Amino acid sequence: MIKIENLTKKYGNLTAVDNLSLQIEEGEVFGLLGPNGAGKTTTIRVLCCLISKTSGNAMLNNLSIDDKKNRIEIRKIIGLLPENVGLYESLSAYKNLDFYAKLYQCTESQRKERIEYYLKMFDLWDKKYVATGTFSKGMKQKLALARVLVHDPKILFLDEPTANLDPEATKMVRDYILELKKEKRTIFLNTHMLDEAERICDRVGILKTQLLDIGSPEELRESLLGKKSVVEVDAITDNILKSIKSLGFEQISIDNNKMTINVNDPRKDNPSIIQAIQDAGGLVQSISELLPSLEDIYLKKVRRNE
Amino acid sequence: MSKVNRKNVWTITAKDFGLFRKKKAILYTAFILPLILSIGLPTILWYVINYTGAPAQRMFALFDAFSFFFVILAAIIPTFIGSYSFVGEKTEKTLEPLLATPTTDDEILLGKSLAAFLPVIIMIFISAVIFMVLMDIFTTAQVGYPYFPNWFFATMILLDSPLVCIMSIELSVIISSRVNDVRSAQQLAVLVIIPFFALYLLTEISVITLDTNTLLIIAGILAIVDIGLFFASRATFQREEILTKWK
Numbered sequence: 001m002i003k004i005e006n007l008t009k010k011y012g013n014l015t016a017v018d019n020l021s022l023q024i025e026e027g028e029v030f031g032l033l034g035p036n037g038a039g040k041t042t043t044i045r046v047l048c049c050l051i052s053k054t055s056g057n058a059m060l061n062n063l064s065i066d067d068k069k070n071r072i073e074i075r076k077i078i079g080l081l082p083e084n085v086g087l088y089e090s091l092s093a094y095k096n097l098d099f100y101a102k103l104y105q106c107t108e109s110q111r112k113e114r115i116e117y118y119l120k121m122f123d124l125w126d127k128k129y130v131a132t133g134t135f136s137k138g139m140k141q142k143l144a145l146a147r148v149l150v151h152d153p154k155i156l157f158l159d160e161p162t163a164n165l166d167p168e169a170t171k172m173v174r175d176y177i178l179e180l181k182k183e184k185r186t187i188f189l190n191t192h193m194l195d196e197a198e199r200i201c202d203r204v205g206i207l208k209t210q211l212l213d214i215g216s217p218e219e220l221r222e223s224l225l226g227k228k229s230v231v232e233v234d235a236i237t238d239n240i241l242k243s244i245k246s247l248g249f250e251q252i253s254i255d256n257n258k259m260t261i262n263v264n265d266p267r268k269d270n271p272s273i274i275q276a277i278q279d280a281g282g283l284v285q286s287i288s289e290l291l292p293s294l295e296d297i298y299l300k301k302v303r304r305n306e
Numbered sequence: 307m308s309k310v311n312r313k314n315v316w317t318i319t320a321k322d323f324g325l326f327r328k329k330k331a332i333l334y335t336a337f338i339l340p341l342i343l344s345i346g347l348p349t350i351l352w353y354v355i356n357y358t359g360a361p362a363q364r365m366f367a368l369f370d371a372f373s374f375f376f377v378i379l380a381a382i383i384p385t386f387i388g389s390y391s392f393v394g395e396k397t398e399k400t401l402e403p404l405l406a407t408p409t410t411d412d413e414i415l416l417g418k419s420l421a422a423f424l425p426v427i428i429m430i431f432i433s434a435v436i437f438m439v440l441m442d443i444f445t446t447a448q449v450g451y452p453y454f455p456n457w458f459f460a461t462m463i464l465l466d467s468p469l470v471c472i473m474s475i476e477l478s479v480i481i482s483s484r485v486n487d488v489r490s491a492q493q494l495a496v497l498v499i500i501p502f503f504a505l506y507l508l509t510e511i512s513v514i515t516l517d518t519n520t521l522l523i524i525a526g527i528l529a530i531v532d533i534g535l536f537f538a539s540r541a542t543f544q545r546e547e548i549l550t551k552w553k
Contacts, residue, residue, distance in 0.1 A: 084399035090328035
């Protein structure tokens with residue numbers, strides 16, 4: 001659905017996005033993670049044909065952004081939620097949506113049907129004739145999401161959709177994005193909120209001008225840290241360490257009575273580790289798989305690149 | 307110029323009309339000011355004729371000078387509406403979602419320019435009619451014939467005023483790209499009236515004679531300026547420029 005090849009965007013001497021290549025499949029939710037100034041918004045703007053690229057190319061639904069003739073066609077199949085929702089605050093919720101639906105050439109019946117559908121979906125139907133300036137931040141964000149959807153786009157670009165929202169509104173917006181995921185829409189999500197990416201995205205890319213890594217959250221964990229089991233025993237003895245190493249697990253780090261062991265597959269390896277400890281006279285108090293957060297991965301990748 | 311979808315243009319214009327309706331400052335400027343002038347100026351003249359004894363025949367110069375206020379109106383009112391239309395979108399952060407729609411830069415520019423042009427020019431036409439009618443009511447008895455309409459006034463209202471209005475809007479677009487708030491844009495854009503005030507003063511002190519021929523020459527100059535400003539405003543109103551270079 002989206003294919004980006006060696007995309008570079010420079011502003012004068014400043015390189016905002018450097019040689020970005022990635023592919024996003026239809027129905028996939030892709031998260032682009034990165035600190036402020038990493039080039040996330042620039043990437044979305046280039047893909048939405050709002051600004052030109054310096055080099056490289058991108059295809060959206062087989063339409064190249066390189067071809068000027070495609071730009072209107074590309075904008076027809078995408079929906080962009082920018083970081084600032086940008087609603088007309090003196091217009092009502094209904095008029096805001098109707099204005100955008102008209103620009104996407106929706107017929108009158110389509111407009112009526114879709115506006116009602118999305119305003120009801122986002123619990124805003126009762127407020128349809130209320131000026132959006134009176135809305136809370138969460139309500140505005142929901143209306144902006146409705147605006148993005150009103151022309152039934154194939155691809156959604158969501159730029160920091162939960163930035164500046166309180167926790168309740170953040171959860172609400174995330175839940176709606178998960179609903180959209182069920183509708184099999186292709187979603188390109190810019191965020192610096194790692195738990196958001198972890199919860200919503202099928203794959204994530206870590207961007208800091210260049211793409212530092214890409215994969216599912218699980219793949220990124222494995223690629224960076226490998227798989228590890230944490231075993232807590234009553235006391236760590238030489239016998240216990242020898243017994244575990246005899247199973248082929250050579251990399252063991254110790255912290256008080258906790259051992260962190262590099263394993264191949266925790267589910268398969270943990271029972272034999274427990275057995276080895278017991279055979280060496282130890283008592284296993286707990287054993288678990290070490291799951292580094294996406295935050296750990298992100299920080300490692302970004303700091304490594306600094 | 308890329309192909310313009312008139313439906314998109316009108317959708318943008320209609321949306322801006324909807325926004326203007328909610329802004330009292332714009333309503334007062336666009337509708338009340340022309341009405342005040344169209345009623346106020348003939349009333350002043352009526353007072354002068356009836357209470358100072360000045361013969362109406364000697365006041366033709368004043369008739370024409372009063373008429374010139376409509377050109378000044380055509381310069382000043384679009385600066386308020388145009389500045390709000392362009393800078394307002396910028397300050398309220400509504401430009402990016404609008405730019406992401408399948409509309410061309412020209413359609414957005416044209417739609418927003420029409421939204422600033424139409425109410426002004428319609429109000430100027432309405433006010434001009436009211437002005438003419440009142441002036442004729444108040445002066446026909448003294449002058450001996452209805453002074454309005456005449457070629458001078460027709461040239462001013464139908465030719466010079468629209469051209470001045472277009473110039474004012476185009477300047478608003480250019481200024482909007484350089485400032486961050488509506489008031490600054492309005493303050494800068496209102497400078498557009500300086501040449502017209504200067505023209506008015508030069509007429510009053512008899513340095514130049516403002517007649518139909520002069521108005522036609524002014525219209526010619528304005529048309530050239532408008533064409534130049536059209537290209538300048540179009541170059542300013544480009545998606546990439548707006549998102550990366552507009553302040």
